[in-house]
Amino acid sequence: MERVLGERWSTGLDDIGVMVADRATTILPAPVAGLVGQIWWLLLIVFLFSLAIGWRLGAPGRGR
Amino acid sequence: MNVSLPFLQALILFVWVTLLGIVLGWILRRFFALFQRRTAPRPTVDAVSCSTEVETSSPARSVKDEVVENGSAQGEIDGADRKGAAFERSDPRLPVRLRLTEDRLADMARSASALAMASAANGPPPSLPPLTSDERWRLQVASMPPVEAVEGWPARATDDQGPNATDWRAKRPAHGDYAPSSTEARVFRPLDPAIAGAVLGAQALPDDGQRPAVVSIVPSGTTRDTSPSSDAAAVNEATNAREPLDLPALNTALWRGRAATEGKAAPSLPPSATDEAMRLQIRPRTVEDSPSSDIYASDPASLTASKGAESWRPSKRSEARSEVRPPFRPIGDVDALVRTKWGVSPPSSGTLDKSVTEDSKDDPILNMDHEIPKGRLWGPAVAMPLPSAVAAQALGRSAGSPSHGEVIEDFDSGDPSAFQADGTAFAIGMDDEARPERLAGAVEKLAEESEPAEEDRPVPRIEESEMRRVASEDEALSDDNQASSQSKTVLSPGPSDEDDETSIEDGFEPILRDSHDRGAAPVGSGQPVDGSEWLDMPPPVDRTNEAVPSDPPAGSAHPHGSDDLSRIRGVGPATEQRLHELGVTSYAQIAAWGPDEAAWFGEQLFFPGRVERENWIELARELMNEGSDQG
Structure with a gap:
């Protein structure tokens, strides 16, 4: 209960998250990169779903 | 609406990822579709070529063979073939979609050119287009049904007893209604052969006045006649008994159609205004400018009309009324309006400075220079000593201390709070040169107040x-x-x-x-x-030479004694020290805390709610009871 000053907080990132956050730091500010490292799996799922949506939208004859 | 920053960041991330995925998937799909279309054979081209062959084989197969045998048309056909070959290959520089469209256009043009060649080889063009088996309708000359005169537009007579007869509004044409220009009976005008030829591809027979052409469309399947000569004969014998063609009307119709299709504005007068059956009365809508300023006043004319007067023009008046936009009428004071909108007083009443100084005399922000006293003692960074200390210092100064400025403002010796206050005052720019003198004056004033005057001092009567x-x-x-x-x-x-x-x-x-x-x-x-x-009053006790204990014994600071506060669960050494600094040394003190005290001490210990959460008060009571039991 008592928090000791100087304690190192865990980042809560797994291995992939650490890697992703490390890569994302190059193009994103640090808090956002940390967020990316935390929710990388969610972002991946959303990306795959949106890939499917785009695939369906890009069907020939769709735009006519 | 309380949205945290990480939530927003995550939202933006999701949006970006979604957009990226959609765009990427779209591009991938288009790319693969393009690949499939390029590699796959074209079924449409084959179908078109097959149909072309069927067409050329059925009506004019021999004709084409003739033309091919004929030497004169050989070069033309070769040219057409080369043209078709040129049609096949589209420009590769064009984008993909345009190229595909061009390919289709090339197919269509090839088939059309083949058909045109086949028909050109036949000499004169056929009176009817070549009939294919899947044609559902064809043109045939048929007998004319008896002509019945079209009545005028069904305008209701005044004595009409129809269901709408009681509706007196319906007797008047409204805006946009079709209104007949004349009430005489119309003459049926058959389709002009020129129009028929232009639209349907049929041959227009010369109009000589004696045998007007009548072309009607009947369903096919009954007869199938492909010989042009028998067609012409049928046309002749069928149209002999027909009524004469109204040529001026057709001319007018053609002229109007041409004028309409060419996008030109129709002239005010058609070539002949007598032959029109009906005309569309399109009047420009007139938005009447009401001369009266009060638009909400009742119009007497419309009032009487609404009561059923004869001059009632319901559509025109009411629609014009509905189209009227109420004019801008400033309501009341324009200055008040401006003030309401912009929140400022209008500068029309005078110069801006004048209005400011007059309208806001008691505005502390605008009149800051006048209202706020010049000096230092107005901000929050005022370092005023306690009155007792001020009095003491003043006494010391009046006792003859030569360096009173140093006593009052001891910049060199370390009073950290005073130094901090000075630093703050310097930071906010309120410290100036005259500060020590002014502070000394204030100190003198306070000393005068705290020290009783000579005449106010009670002097006892003593024997x-x-x-x-x-x-x-x-x-x-x-x-x-x-x-x-x-x-x-x-x-x-x-x-x-x-x-x-x-x-x-x-x-x-x-x-x-x-x-x-x-x-x-x-x-x-x-x-x-x-x-x-x-x-x-008791005489003062001299304690100067008494030995002052350097460290008070444990437990002497408080009547209840100093307890080991770290026995309370959650109180560490740092917290205990902080509690000691706050004056809490015993369990009884903690046990006597109420909720307000608990909250206050929690805040003082930099852990709000911790006292209540960890139940210090109960623990202190238990420990106090333990101590009393042991004692």
């Missing part, structure tokens, strides 16, 4: 004998301890007790001795003042 006795005692005392007579007054408040021995020796006049002496000596006028409290 003469007593006065003598006291004087003798005083003499004896001064004789007895000569050395410590001056240091008897250390108890009076002063800037420092031990360090300023020399300054006190120099000329410090303490309050207590002063009053005591004053009470003893008959100074001033003998005013009847009750001075019993002054006399009953």
Whole structure:
């Protein structure tokens, strides 16, 4: 209960998250990169779903 | 709406990822679709070519063979073939979609050119287009049905007893209604052969007035006649009995159609205005500018019309009324409107400076220069000493200390709070050169207030004998301890007790001795003042030479004694020290806390709610009971 000053907080990132956050730091500010490292799996799922949506939208004859 | 920053960041991330995925998937799909279309064979081209072959084989197969055998048309056909070959290959520089469209256009053009060649080889063009098997309708000359005169537009007569007869509004044409220009019976005008030829591809027969052409469309399947000569004969014999063609009407219709299709504005007058069956009355909508300023006033004309007057034009008036946009009418004071909209007073009443100084005399922001006193003591960074300390310092200064400025504003010696306050005052720019002098003046003022004046001081009436006795005692005392007579007054408040021995020796006049002496000596006028409290006051105790204990023994700081606060669960050494700093040393103190005290101490310990959460009060009570049981 008592928090000791100087304690190192865990980042809560797994291995992939650490890697992703490390890569994302190059193009994103640090808090956002940390967020990316935390929710990388969610972002991946959303990306795959949106890939499917785009695939369906890009069907020939769709735009006519 | 409370949205945290990480949530927003995550939202933006999701949006970006979604957009990226959609765009990427779209591009991938288009790319693969393009690949499939390029590699796959074209079924449409084959179908078109097959149909072309069927067409050329059925009506004019032999004709084409003839033409091919004929030497004169050989070059033309070769040219057409080359043209078709040129059609096949589209420009590769074009984008993909355009290229595909061009391929289709090339197919269509190839088939059309083949058909045109086949028909051109036949000499004169056929009167009817070549009939294919899947044609559902064809043109055939048929007998004309008996002509019945079209009545005029069904305008209701006044004595009409239809279902709408009671609706007196329907008797008048409204805006946009079709209104007949004349009430005479219309003549049926058959389709002009020129129009028929242009639209349907049929051959237009020359109009000589004797045999007007009548072309009607009948469903196919009954007869199938492909010979042009029999067609012409049928046309002749079928149209002999027809009524003459209204050529001016057709001309007018054609002229109008041409004028409409060419996008030109129709002239005001058609070539012949007599032959039109009906015309569309399109009048420009007139938005009437109401001359009266009050648009909400009742119009007497419309009022009487609404009551059923004969001059009632319901559509025109009402629609014009509905189209009227109410004019802008400033409501009331324009200045008030401006003030309401912009929140400022209009500058029309005078110059801006004048309006500001007049309208906001008591505005503390605008009148900051006038209202706020110039000086230092207005901000939050005022470092005012306590009045008692000020008084003491003033006394010390009046006692003859030469360096009063240093005493009051001791910049060099380390009073950290004063130094901080000075730093803050310097930071906010309110410190200036005259500060020590001004502060000294304030100190003097406060000292005057705190120290009773000479005439206000109660002077007790003392008997003469007593006065003598006291004087003798005083003499004896001064004789007895000569050395410590001056240091008897250390108890009076002063800037420092031990360090300023020399300054006190120099000329410090303490309050207590002063009053005591004053009470003893008959100074001033003998005013009847009750001075019993002054006399009953115990004499000051000299504690100067007593040995002061350096460290108070444990438990002596508080009547309940100092307990081990770290026995309370959650109280560590740092917290215990902080509690000691706050004056909490025993369990009884903690046990006596109420909810407000608990909250306050929690905040003071930098852990709000911790006292309640960890139940310090209960634990302190238990520990206190333990201690009492043991004791």
